Amino acid sequence: MYVFNFYPTHHKTHKSIDFKRDVDDLGFLRPWSPQEESGCKKQYETWYASYLPIVVRRRCRWEKENPRRNSHLLQRFIRKGIPHTFRKELWLRSCPSRKDGVWQRHEVSDEIIKQIELDLPRTFPDNKFLKTDSTRKTLGRALYAVAEHIPSVGYCQGLNFVAGIILLVVNDEARAIDLLVHLVSQRKDYYGENMIGLRKDMYVLHSLLREHCPQIVVTLERLDVGLDMLVGKWFVCWFVESLPMETVLRLWDCMIYEGDEWLFKVAVSLFRSNMISISSCETIEQLMSEIQNIGTSKAALYCHQLILKSAALPITNKSIEKLRDEAEKVIQE
Amino acid sequence: MAARNAGGAARPGGPNRTCQFKLVLLGESAVGKSSLVLRFVKGQFHEYQESTIGAAFLTQTVCLDDATIKFEIWDTAGQERYHSLAPMYYRGAQAAIVVYDITNQESFQKAKNWVKELQRQASPNIVMALAGNKADVANKRTVEYEEANAYAEDNALLFMETSAKTSMNVNDIFMAIAKKLPIGPAQGEGPTGTVDMNQPQQQQKGSCCK
Numbered sequence: 001m002y003v004f005n006f007y008p009t010h011h012k013t014h015k016s017i018d019f020k021r022d023v024d025d026l027g028f029l030r031p032w033s034p035q036e037e038s039g040c041k042k043q044y045e046t047w048y049a050s051y052l053p054i055v056v057r058r059r060c061r062w063e064k065e066n067p068r069r070n071s072h073l074l075q076r077f078i079r080k081g082i083p084h085t086f087r088k089e090l091w092l093r094s095c096p097s098r099k100d101g102v103w104q105r106h107e108v109s110d111e112i113i114k115q116i117e118l119d120l121p122r123t124f125p126d127n128k129f130l131k132t133d134s135t136r137k138t139l140g141r142a143l144y145a146v147a148e149h150i151p152s153v154g155y156c157q158g159l160n161f162v163a164g165i166i167l168l169v170v171n172d173e174a175r176a177i178d179l180l181v182h183l184v185s186q187r188k189d190y191y192g193e194n195m196i197g198l199r200k201d202m203y204v205l206h207s208l209l210r211e212h213c214p215q216i217v218v219t220l221e222r223l224d225v226g227l228d229m230l231v232g233k234w235f236v237c238w239f240v241e242s243l244p245m246e247t248v249l250r251l252w253d254c255m256i257y258e259g260d261e262w263l264f265k266v267a268v269s270l271f272r273s274n275m276i277s278i279s280s281c282e283t284i285e286q287l288m289s290e291i292q293n294i295g296t297s298k299a300a301l302y303c304h305q306l307i308l309k310s311a312a313l314p315i316t317n318k319s320i321e322k323l324r325d326e327a328e329k330v331i332q333e
Numbered sequence: 334m335a336a337r338n339a340g341g342a343a344r345p346g347g348p349n350r351t352c353q354f355k356l357v358l359l360g361e362s363a364v365g366k367s368s369l370v371l372r373f374v375k376g377q378f379h380e381y382q383e384s385t386i387g388a389a390f391l392t393q394t395v396c397l398d399d400a401t402i403k404f405e406i407w408d409t410a411g412q413e414r415y416h417s418l419a420p421m422y423y424r425g426a427q428a429a430i431v432v433y434d435i436t437n438q439e440s441f442q443k444a445k446n447w448v449k450e451l452q453r454q455a456s457p458n459i460v461m462a463l464a465g466n467k468a469d470v471a472n473k474r475t476v477e478y479e480e481a482n483a484y485a486e487d488n489a490l491l492f493m494e495t496s497a498k499t500s501m502n503v504n505d506i507f508m509a510i511a512k513k514l515p516i517g518p519a520q521g522e523g524p525t526g527t528v529d530m531n532q533p534q535q536q537q538k539g540s541c542c543k
Contacts, residue, residue: 123383123384125381157362195414228418236387273461
């Protein structure tokens with residue numbers, strides 16, 4: 001599926017994106033051809049013209065105020081976007097190091113190694129950095145580390161995309177692997193044998209939608225479609241490949257610092273922004289196409305507005321945990 | 334509802350009829366499920382097709398002499414742990430393609446398990462096909478044609494060896510399924526969930542219709 005994986009370069013001196021380059025700083029291909037004056041390029045340029053001043057302003061504020069000294073201030077700053085230069089530092093802020101022996105090592109079966117190897121060339125196959133032999137091996141080591149330290153997970157498809165983004169952003173093998181293992185260890189039941197965490201969270205999302213946009217739930221029931229069929233990937237891959245890259249990173253900023261409630265906040269926001277078109281769907285085909293279009297919708301591209309809107313939703317870590325407990329009971333029955 | 338019935342009754346078996354069918358692809362990871370769909374729907378092939386997470390949804394239309402068949406295709410994730418989500422995809426499906434890789438004996442065993450599960454759990458009228466994919470690398474074959482063919486015959490499955498890479502038998506297997514689907518007027522509103530629609534507009538723009 002096509003989304004704006006193109007990641008804008010936020011160097012201080014750049015006043016605009018160099019649209020002539022065919023790959024971005026993270027190695028993703030430009031989603032439009034260089035000659036063509038495509039609609040998507042225009043849409044992207046218009047968005048970026050409005051976003052760049054925000055990026056520049058945030059970066060100045062980060063440098064001037066050093067928000068790290070106060071956790072409330074830091075949360076506010078992170079929600080407004082971590083400047084690219086500080087992203088690695090902030091993502092790794094409370095991430096333990098494997099060197100300190102936090103995680104035990106376990107044996108990894110040949111079957112799991114085989115599954116990982118199969119997926120290495122199938123992870124962002126067009127990404128300039130990830131398609132080389134040496135980075136594919138790095139990706140393999142990262143996924144192996146998850147299997148080695150979290151035996152209940154082993155390898156779950158989807159983690160390859162998560163690991164790929166972490167490697168590209170952190171750009172330091174040892175620390176990228178630390179972060180991957182750390183983040184997956186917080187979501188073990190998501191990626192385990194029966195993916196119970198995902199099923200629970202689909203129940204949670206269903207409850208939230210019933211509360212925040214009931215028309216969507218009515219539509220899903222009318223068309224007899226489960227949420228996991230529509231948006232399972234959003235939650236397994238933390239929106240990678242489902243939303244534009246900058247939006248994904250802004251969401252990850254919040255999720256890594258605060259928690260999983262951010263996946264729900266953004267999911268509900270997106271459903272709300274597209275509520276009319278989704279709830280007027282008459283067929284599954286129309287519905288699937290609306291869901292796929294969310295990734296290129298204005299709501300998804302204008303990440304700053306999306307994050308601020310999502311922040312305002314009354315969805316908290318506490319309310320998610322309560323719904324997850326409820327889900328556990330329902331699923332067990 | 335009444336209008337739809339009238340449309341079907343006015344021209345039973347008429348050339349303008351479009352029938353929609355839900356088709357699901359199942360099979361082990363990396364056997365080429367997404368590649369088969371991509372070849373069938375878009376005529377494309379990528380040497381390295383991204384792993385499918387959850388499932389992907391695509392549609393494609395094929396024309397038979399007396400009707401147009403629109404496939405609503407659910408292309409599922411192959412990894413074993415996604416298995417617990419599979420029933421949602423094959424529930425109510427009128428057709429299924431179970432895919433294995435002819436160079437991978439294990440994937441054939443896994444395909445047999447899928448067939449068993451569908452026989453037990455899916456709709457009893459489901460049209461099932463078995464696709465032995467990657468036929469272009471027959472020199473690395475570990476699953477013999479005869480073996481798979483015999484298995485398919487025993488289980489009343491359509492069977493073809495396919496190659497998403499060369500496009501060998503890709504359209505053919507979907508066509509073969511289309512021909513076996515219940516498009517007679519009697520089943521039009523039947524329990525299989527077939528939807529009859531009188532949509533001349535759609536047929537005009539359908540590029541697959543010769």
